[in-house]
Amino acid sequence: MSSVAEVAFARQEPGYDVERVRAEFPILASSVHGKPLVYLDNAATTQKPRAVIDAEREYYEHTNANIHRGVHALSERATAAFEGARERVRRFLNAASTKEIVFTRGTTEAINLVAQSYGRSCCTAGDEILISALEHHSNIVPWQLLCEQSGALLRVVPIGDAGEFLFDEYRKLLGPRTRLVALAQVSNSLGTVLPVRQAIELAHERGVPVLVDGAQAVAHEPVDVRALDCDFYAFSGHKIYGPTGTGVLYGKRALLEAMPPYQGGGDMIRSVTFEKSTWADLPYKFEAGTPNIAGVVGLGAALEFVERIGLESISAHETGLLEYATARVAEIAGLRIIGTAPEKAGILSFVLDRIHPHDIGTILDHQGVAVRAGHHCAMPVMQRFHVPATARASFALYNTRAEVDALIGAIHKAKELFG
Amino acid sequence: MSDLRELYQEVIFDHNRQPRNFGRPADANRHAHGYNPLCGDKVTIYLRVANGVIQDVAFEGSGCAISTASASLMTEALKGKTEAEAEQLFKGFHEMVAGSGAHGGLGKLEVLAGVREFPTRVKCATLAWHTLGAALKGADEPVTTE
Numbered sequence: 001m002s003s004v005a006e007v008a009f010a011r012q013e014p015g016y017d018v019e020r021v022r023a024e025f026p027i028l029a030s031s032v033h034g035k036p037l038v039y040l041d042n043a044a045t046t047q048k049p050r051a052v053i054d055a056e057r058e059y060y061e062h063t064n065a066n067i068h069r070g071v072h073a074l075s076e077r078a079t080a081a082f083e084g085a086r087e088r089v090r091r092f093l094n095a096a097s098t099k100e101i102v103f104t105r106g107t108t109e110a111i112n113l114v115a116q117s118y119g120r121s122c123c124t125a126g127d128e129i130l131i132s133a134l135e136h137h138s139n140i141v142p143w144q145l146l147c148e149q150s151g152a153l154l155r156v157v158p159i160g161d162a163g164e165f166l167f168d169e170y171r172k173l174l175g176p177r178t179r180l181v182a183l184a185q186v187s188n189s190l191g192t193v194l195p196v197r198q199a200i201e202l203a204h205e206r207g208v209p210v211l212v213d214g215a216q217a218v219a220h221e222p223v224d225v226r227a228l229d230c231d232f233y234a235f236s237g238h239k240i241y242g243p244t245g246t247g248v249l250y251g252k253r254a255l256l257e258a259m260p261p262y263q264g265g266g267d268m269i270r271s272v273t274f275e276k277s278t279w280a281d282l283p284y285k286f287e288a289g290t291p292n293i294a295g296v297v298g299l300g301a302a303l304e305f306v307e308r309i310g311l312e313s314i315s316a317h318e319t320g321l322l323e324y325a326t327a328r329v330a331e332i333a334g335l336r337i338i339g340t341a342p343e344k345a346g347i348l349s350f351v352l353d354r355i356h357p358h359d360i361g362t363i364l365d366h367q368g369v370a371v372r373a374g375h376h377c378a379m380p381v382m383q384r385f386h387v388p389a390t391a392r393a394s395f396a397l398y399n400t401r402a403e404v405d406a407l408i409g410a411i412h413k414a415k416e417l418f419g
Numbered sequence: 420m421s422d423l424r425e426l427y428q429e430v431i432f433d434h435n436r437q438p439r440n441f442g443r444p445a446d447a448n449r450h451a452h453g454y455n456p457l458c459g460d461k462v463t464i465y466l467r468v469a470n471g472v473i474q475d476v477a478f479e480g481s482g483c484a485i486s487t488a489s490a491s492l493m494t495e496a497l498k499g500k501t502e503a504e505a506e507q508l509f510k511g512f513h514e515m516v517a518g519s520g521a522h523g524g525l526g527k528l529e530v531l532a533g534v535r536e537f538p539t540r541v542k543c544a545t546l547a548w549h550t551l552g553a554a555l556k557g558a559d560e561p562v563t564t565e
Contacts, residue, residue, distance in 0.1 A: 115481060132547070227497060248493055328517070330439060354436075355484075356458075356482065356483035356484060357458070357482045357483075357542065358458045358460070358482075358483035358485075358540075359427075359483045359485070362423075362540060363423060363425070366422075366423050373458065374458050374459065375459050376456075379459075384460065388458070388459035388460070388482075389458055389459045417423065418427075418432065418484075419432065
């Protein structure tokens with residue numbers, strides 16, 4: 001015990017003031033079932049700092065108007081706020097141009113956009129889309145839809161017993177008919193970090209573009225799309241302390257230029273006649289209809305917040321927490337961690353002998369500890385490990401060692417209750 | 420912990436640890452599969468119905484304590500009931516866990532009354548019953564709680 005605590009303590013980021021960070025999140029002061037909230041469901045969605053809540057409120061109180069059209073002052077202000085957020089996203093990802101930043105409702109919509117726009121124009125019968133066995137349903141189902149429409153085939157890179165990505169299998173599966181590789185950067189169900197940089201390098205040697213699903217990565221490590229050299233990068237605002245209903249698709253300009261629109265409507269056109277319409281420039285070609293303007297403004301505030309704390313510090317803090325939590329749960333008899341890859345980020349998935357994850361979830365909730373119980377929208381991962389579901393604790397920049405201790409205590413209570 | 424005890428009563432632990440009527444009877448003449456896609460719980464209900472009377476009932480599957488205990492308790496309650504009586508029991512059970520909360524005449528099934536205070540767990544308790552409904556109707560499609 002003491003050695004675990006010491007190791008964890010030694011690894012704690014000096015100068016990372018978690019209490020000050022927590023103070024910025026109003027919801028963290030609340031109670032659940034009479035117990036202080038211990039929020040460990042961050043892989044599902046993160047809580048929002050005051051800066052984000054204020055940005056949305058201020059937008060509605062002082063700025064609200066539709067963008068890219070009105071000549072009045074509010075519309076100009078709203079457009080500036082919206083496009084300012086786009087510039088912030090560009091800097092955050094280190095993209096070359098704001099033309100490469102498309103706002104979506106989330107990662108799911110970003111991947112569907114690529115599948116339907118890029119995928120349908122490049123895939124014919126017998127072509128292949130390559131994903132991994134670790135993918136979230138949102139990086140499986142859009143490709144299955146594309147396969148049904150085009151006659152393309154979905155190929156899946158298997159994972160090992162630790163939940164690790166099998167690179168040699170990837171090498172074998174990356175074939176002459178592969179038209180696109182789509183990989184998670186971090187697995188949402190197990191926390192495995194995939195070697196996306198090497199995967200992209202290999203795919204590019206063979207002329208295959210790569211989409212990276214960054215939903216579980218962006219809040220936990222710095223991302224540089226030009227250093228990665230990915231062709232597409234998708235993430236959700238709500239998993240990086242921003243509002244729900246916001247997301248981003250980054251795409252290399254040449255690819256986006258060549259792609260047909262995903263949805264038709266207002267704001268994405270240059271001119272419309274009943275005979276023929278022409279499309280607006282990037283990125284507006286992919287942004288039909290009035291977007292979630294307030295949400296995007298909130299997302300901009302969220303990225304500013306994250307940059308202020310610094311992703312390097314956040315990453316070090318969360319790595320320390322995960323190591324501490326992993327060591328603490330390993331002491332619990334009858335507990336098995338699902339996903340023990342050497343490279344992991346922020347996620348601890350586990351099962352307990354004789355106690356179903358759903359029961360664990362309810363009992364933990366009664367101790368104020370919020371975890372996810374279920375298949376985590378990754379049913380193939382559950383099948384791979386022959387479990388119907390897992391309980392999953394996932395960490396964020398505001399979690400503490402004391403909260404890990406609360407989790408451990410709650411698991412012991414569950415065992416006590418079940419006898 | 421007090422209201423957790425309302426949910427997890429001893430009878431429920433008992434039926435979870437040692438489910439009654441667990442297995443697949445060779446002479447079953449009706450069955451249906453049920454599935455809760457949210458948590459992965461699966462159940463198959465087997466019935467032997469003769470002259471409108473449930474002569475035998477059993478289940479297989481895997482799930483949480485609430486769904487396993489509910490299925491087990493259900494099988495005990497159904498033996499010897501007519502199809503109409505079984506449907507009445509289902510209605511009463513549903514009213515208890517998902518409706519007004521009124522219960523009476525449900526016998527041992529009433530240990531599951533506490534589920535009503537846990538809205539996320541209602542589907543765990545009703546999965547077996549929905550599947551029973553499908554088995555009685557002879558439905559081919561698996562039942563899901565969604």
